Ligand SMILES: Cc1ncc(C[n+]2csc(CCOP(=O)(O)OP(=O)(O)O)c2C)c(N)n1
């Protein structure tokens with residue numbers, strides 16, 4: 001919405017807004033209309049936040065994947081419903097403080113063992129292309145969009161986008177924190193085709209999860225005087241370690257996956 005405040009638009013191509021819940025279905029319809037009009041060369045890109053993608057529009061998106069509709073769907077994941085006031089989404093990581101997962105009670109912040117991993121769910125639909133990307137390496141993002149646009153059928157790119165207000169960090173740290181998410185292993189960068197991982201970006205300088213968590217006030221309740229207050233930091237570290245193992249992120253050189 002911020003790119004198109006009436007009567008202006010920053011898009012120099014045709015665009016339309018859908019409802020929150022039906023973005024993927026609307027994109028499917030546009031692609032079908034273009035096909036029917038004999039203009040299959042017109043490509044359709046659909047964009048949504050993590051709330052719109054992982055929760056509210058999830059059913060329509062799964063349908064779009066399942067039918068292998070010719071649409072590239074891009075999710076900008078800032079890990080909560082940010083423009084309505086930082087409510088938890090199913091992309092909010094464990095322990096994170098949001099307006100609806102306050103840092104109080106027996107398990108402060110977002111509950112462990114909840115949420116969903118949309119890139120892996122997209123892969124489970126066996127669609128032609130799935131990728132994750134971040135804001136710290138724009139060449140990587142560009143290459144993945146270019147690759148996605150060279151393919152037909154349902155494609156999905158999941159971009160981790162730090163939210164200074166929601167994550168509790170200065171705006172000028174956006175790229176740094178985005179890089180820490182990747183270099184700690186907490187957010188793996190990879191590509192997959194037809195459900196199989198085909199590439200992943202190795203971590204150049206592996207960093208402890210503390211570097212990522214301590215940079216954000218949404219995780220401040222996990223530490224006292226810079227030291228973890230309980231075992232939850234270790235659980236988050238274990239999640240990063242599991243990503244590193246699963247996506248082979250610490251290899252010395254490129255190897256076949
Ligand atoms: C069906 C529906 N439910 C709820 C809303 C209210 N709403 C508007 S924006 C928003 C949050 C969006 O979160 P996300 O998709 O993650 O985007 P962000 O603001 O974080 O970029 C919500 C809940 C709505 N517009 N439509």
Ligand SMILES: [Mg+2]
Pocket residue numbers: 049050051076077078079080081082
């Ligand atoms: Mg969001």
